[in-house]
Structure formats: structure tokens, C-alpha cells
Amino acid sequence: MTDVEVSGDQNDCFESKCDIVYVDVSSGDDTDYEAVDDYTHLEPKVLEVHLNCSSSSGNSVITVEDDDLKIIDEKFKQSTESTGYNNSKYFSKEKRFYSQISTEIVCENSKPHREKKLKMKNDNDDVTVVNDEDTGEIENNTDIEDIKTNIAKEEDDGLDNLGSRDKELLAKLEKIRRWRMTGLGEALEAGEKKPCVTDIKFRVLSYNILAQKHLTGHLNLYRGKQQYLLDWDYRWTGIKREVQASSADIVTFQEVQFSSPDHFNQQIRPWFAQLGYEVVSQCRTGGKVDGCAIFFRRDKFSLVTFKGVEYKQEDIPVLNKDNIGIVCCLTASNGARVAIATTHLLFNPKREEIRLAQTALLLAELDHLAWDSQCEGHLPVIVTGDLNLQPYSDTYNLITKGGVRYAGLPCGRSLLPDQLLPVHLGISDTCQKVTELTKRCVSPQFGSGSFSHQFGFRSVYNHSRHLNTRVPVGGYEATTFHSSWVTVDYIFYSTVQSRQAASKDGRQEGRLKLLGRQSLLTGPEISALGGLPSTICPSDHLPLLAEFLLKI
Numbered sequence: 001m002t003d004v005e006v007s008g009d010q011n012d013c014f015e016s017k018c019d020i021v022y023v024d025v026s027s028g029d030d031t032d033y034e035a036v037d038d039y040t041h042l043e044p045k046v047l048e049v050h051l052n053c054s055s056s057s058g059n060s061v062i063t064v065e066d067d068d069l070k071i072i073d074e075k076f077k078q079s080t081e082s083t084g085y086n087n088s089k090y091f092s093k094e095k096r097f098y099s100q101i102s103t104e105i106v107c108e109n110s111k112p113h114r115e116k117k118l119k120m121k122n123d124n125d126d127v128t129v130v131n132d133e134d135t136g137e138i139e140n141n142t143d144i145e146d147i148k149t150n151i152a153k154e155e156d157d158g159l160d161n162l163g164s165r166d167k168e169l170l171a172k173l174e175k176i177r178r179w180r181m182t183g184l185g186e187a188l189e190a191g192e193k194k195p196c197v198t199d200i201k202f203r204v205l206s207y208n209i210l211a212q213k214h215l216t217g218h219l220n221l222y223r224g225k226q227q228y229l230l231d232w233d234y235r236w237t238g239i240k241r242e243v244q245a246s247s248a249d250i251v252t253f254q255e256v257q258f259s260s261p262d263h264f265n266q267q268i269r270p271w272f273a274q275l276g277y278e279v280v281s282q283c284r285t286g287g288k289v290d291g292c293a294i295f296f297r298r299d300k301f302s303l304v305t306f307k308g309v310e311y312k313q314e315d316i317p318v319l320n321k322d323n324i325g326i327v328c329c330l331t332a333s334n335g336a337r338v339a340i341a342t343t344h345l346l347f348n349p350k351r352e353e354i355r356l357a358q359t360a361l362l363l364a365e366l367d368h369l370a371w372d373s374q375c376e377g378h379l380p381v382i383v384t385g386d387l388n389l390q391p392y393s394d395t396y397n398l399i400t401k402g403g404v405r406y407a408g409l410p411c412g413r414s415l416l417p418d419q420l421l422p423v424h425l426g427i428s429d430t431c432q433k434v435t436e437l438t439k440r441c442v443s444p445q446f447g448s449g450s451f452s453h454q455f456g457f458r459s460v461y462n463h464s465r466h467l468n469t470r471v472p473v474g475g476y477e478a479t480t481f482h483s484s485w486v487t488v489d490y491i492f493y494s495t496v497q498s499r500q501a502a503s504k505d506g507r508q509e510g511r512l513k514l515l516g517r518q519s520l521l522t523g524p525e526i527s528a529l530g531g532l533p534s535t536i537c538p539s540d541h542l543p544l545l546a547e548f549l550l551k552i
Contacts, residue, residue, distance in 0.1 A: 407449025485523025
């Protein structure tokens with residue numbers, strides 16, 4: 001089934017440490033872009049709202065009259081003058097927009113989907129996978145054309161439930177959420193570089209779609225919203241509209257509702273099946289109604305292996321919550337393999353140690369699933385999800401910097417110890433399973449007071465929060481509202497160590513390369529367009545979208 005399963009000689013084991021394998025790859029790595037405030041020109045009234053959070057007092061620092069901008073906050077004016085900031089030039093930039101690549105929807109079968117049980121080679125549990133192919137063959141092209149017609153009609157219906165003003169807002173949203181391409185993405189788009197014939201492009205969409213049970217159970221969070229905006233059928237129409245507009249090949253959902261009622265089996269899964277996707281899913285433990293799902297287009301990817309990751313562990317206080325994750329290995333149509341993970345970590349802002357522990361478990365499962373014993377390294381990995389943490393927090397640093405020291409960090413009225421996870425759990429300080437390290441002849445490390453890993457994750461976005469002392473004009477980028485506009489949703493992708501790397505961490509892109517990402521909005525921009533949820537944004541989170549190139 002898969003060669004991800006680790007095999008190795010059990011003799012001469014337990015070397016003192018794991019040697020670093022350097023991989024020299026001609027990556028064309030050019031993912032860094034200017035870390036500057038970069039927004040499109042908005043209409044005067046919208047712009048005024050757009051700037052409301054620029055002042056520390058919360059007041060607008062700029063007034064707008066007939067498209068003329070005037071700084072009215074003296075402190076901000078002095079700071080801009082001292083840095084040579086040209087405000088009028090900033091708002092009159094001409095922007096380059098990148099059109100989204102449309103992909104033809106391939107529907108292999110119009111018949112109802114069926115389920116199959118797969119026994120995975122490196123997993124003891126049965127895995128339920130939705131397989132929408134049937135044993136029968138389509139007799140002619142009429143069925144396919146009917147499906148395409150129905151999908152096109154459904155897309156039109158998704159727009160028809162919007163009024164003319166809402167359609168204008170949707171057009172503004174699409175304009176603001178423009179594509180930001182990497183250097184490699186621009187070169188390929190301009191024809192300056194040519195991809196190999198075996199290279200495959202694909203898009204990844206990550207989206208917390210807001211389980212309806214959570215919405216109705218916390219209506220106080222949506223005060224002032226008209227009731228129809230909160231109804232599931234209305235929101236589901238908007239979610240479908242966003243998925244179709246994204247042309248995503250892999251879609252990861254958080255807060256998918258599996259019961260009371262079962263939106264996943266009754267609506268979500270059948271709709272994706274009609275569009276040619278297969279899916280793996282995992283509900284939260286403890287009788288919770290929601291969970292996560294990973295959809296992938298079967299004309300581009302096939303499933304190798306999959307596992308649901310349950311974070312709750314008996315008698316371990318730091319792992320006593322019912323959050324979950326999913327990890328899966330896919331084979332692309334070019335024969336290359338890639339590991340995909342999605343998760344929804346604990347929300348409680350005061351329990352950073354729980355998010356750290358949950359992340360360590362997810363990384364351990366990824367290390368097991370993505371390890372290629374033939375090359376003694378990891379497959380390319382993409383991690384998505386609602387992590388309920390902000391940029392440059394301890395858990396964020398663990399993911400993006402490859403390690404974090406947690407010992408001594410505040411935890412309520414005490415400090416975190418040198419050993420956060422009990423040894424009997426079998427997860428080392430390098431976020432790896434002891435059983436896996438044994439197979440690789442590496443001795444596990446415990447009690448260091450730190451977590452680390454070797455994936456070299458990068459976020460597809462540059463995050464400004466906490467990176468600079470001054471709030472960017474227009475505010476920070478955001479994906480949701482937690483008492484203020486914040487970023488908690490992410491798409492990370494792995495890199496490799498290389499002697500040719502120009503980056504400070506000695507890493508560069510390997511066979512997985514970022515081509516572009518859809519821009520994030522700022523909090524004021526979201527407010528100006530109706531907030532979350534709204535007629536054009538059906539969830540209380542924004543979807544994230546990125547495009548990658550995968551080489552053999």
C-alpha cells in the first residue's frame with residue numbers, strides 16, 4: 001500500500017544523535033516578499049473605517065474628503081514624518097492583480113458515492129474513506145454534462161441569493177484579496193521559467209466553516225447580525241461559492257458538523273463527491289458534534305494512508321481536551337507523494353501549554369507518516385488549520401522556528417516543568433514517537449524542557465503582528481475576531497536543509513514550492529465589508545488559499 005512505513009535494522013541501534021542529511025536541491029526558492037503594509041485603494045467611506053485601528057486610542061488617524069487624505073493625529077504624523085512615510089503615495093499605488101487559474105471540474109460518476117474500508121499498512125485501525133467511483137461505467141457523456149450543468153446552475157444560484165449591493169461588496173472583497181505571487185510564481189506566470197513536464201500545480205484551501213451547533217450555542221457572539229445570515233442553508237450556499245471560486249485541489253475544513261444534524265453526510269460530503277473529491281474525516285472525541293475533514297480531487301491525488309489524531313489522553317492533564325487532527329499521505333498524478341495535515345487546537349487563550357502538547361502529538365504523527373525510509377528523510381508536508389494561536393506565540397515559534405523552550409513559562413500560578421509530556425506517552429522532546437526513533441537507531445531525548453522538530457515549516461504568509469512596534473496603517477492582517485481582529489488560521493509548508501540555502505536557518509524549498517497565496521484582509525477591511533459572518537463571508541473565519549508546485 002505504501003512505503004511510508006518505516007523499516008530498519010534493529011542492530012547497532014541508539015546512536016547518540018541523528019545526523020543531519022543535507023539535500024542539495026535546485027529549488028528556485030524565492031518565496032520571500034516585502035514585509036510592508038500593502039493595501040488596495042478603497043472608497044473614501046470604506047477607507048475611513050479601514051484606518052480606524054491605526055491609532056493606539058482606536059480613533060482614526062486620517063480623515064478623507066474628496067479622496068484627499070489628511071493626518072489628524074499629531075503623534076502619528078510625527079512618526080510618519082520621521083520615517084519619511086509618504087501617505088498619499090501609499091494609497092495611490094497601482095496594483096498588479098493575478099487572475100486565478102480556472103480548472104475544469106471533472107466528475108467521474110454521477111451515481112451516489114459508496115464507502116469502502118481500507119486496512120492501512122502502517123496502522124492497526126480501519127479507516128473509512130469515501131470512494132465516489134462505482135463499478136458501473138458511464139454509458140455516454142450525457143451524465144457528465146448534466147452534472148456540469150447542475151454545478152454551473154448551483155454556482156449561479158449562489159450569486160442569485162445576493163442583492164446588487166452584496167455583489168458589489170463581493171467584487172470589492174475579491175479585489176482586495178488579490179493573489180500575491182512568489183518570485184518563482186511570477187517567473188512561471190510570465191513565462192520566464194518553464195516547469196518540468198512532470199511538475200504538478202495544486203491549490204490548498206483551509207477553512208473553519210463554523211459548525212452550526214457552535215453558532216446557535218453562542219448567539220451572543222453574533223449580536224446585531226440578521227437572522228438569515230446565521231441560518232445554515234444560507235451559510236452553506238456561501239461556503240460552496242467560496243470553494244468553487246478557489247479552484248482548490250485540496251480542501252481542509254475545521255468545525256465540520258457530524259451530528260445534530262449531520263451536515264457532513266447529508267450535504268457537505270455529497271456535494272464534494274459531485275465535484276470529484278474524495279474525503280477523509282475525523283470527529284472530535286467526548287461526544288462533540290464537530291471535527292475536521294480533508295477533501296482532495298481524485299483526478300490529481302490518490303490516498304496512500306490516513307490517521308485521525310486524538311489529542312485527549314487518559315490521566316494526562318495537559319492532554320485532557322477533545323480536540324483532534326488529521327494526517328494523510330497522498331500520491332499526486334505525477335507520482336510524487338505529499339503529506340497533508342489539518343487540525344483545530346484548543347481555544348482557551350490561557351492554556352498555551354495544552355496547545356504546545358497537542359502540537360507535539362500532531363508533529364509526532366506527521367514524523368511517522370511522512371518518513372521515507374528509502375531516502376531517510378521526510379516527504380513534503382503541508383499543515384493547515386485553526387490553531388487558535390497568534391503569530392510569534394510559543395506554539396507558533398515551535399512550528400516555524402523548529403523549536404521552543406517551554407520550561408519556566410507561566411502556567412496559571414506556577415511554571416511549566418522540564419518534562420511537559422509524561423515519558424510513558426512515548427513522545428520524545430523532538431516530537432517523535434519512541435518506536436519510530438528505535439527503528440531509525442536514534443536514542444530518544446526527554447527532560448530537556450524543550451520541543452523541537454526537523455520539518456522547517458514556513459507560513460505561506462508574512463505575519464506583521466508583534467514583528468514591529470508600530471501598528472501598520474490599516475491594522476494587522478486577520479482571519480477572525482477574538483475580542484479583537486486576530487490571525488489564528490494558517491497554512492504551513494515544509495522545507496529542506498541545504499548547503500546552498502541563502503536563508504539564515506540554512507533551509508530552502510525542496511520538491512514542494514510555494515507559488516502564491518491569496519492576500520489576507522485587515523480587521524478594518526473585514527468590518528467595512530460587513531464583518532463575519534456576512535452576506536459575502538459565510539463563516540466567522542476567513543478561508544486561506546495557497547498554490548504550490550510539487551516536483552517528483
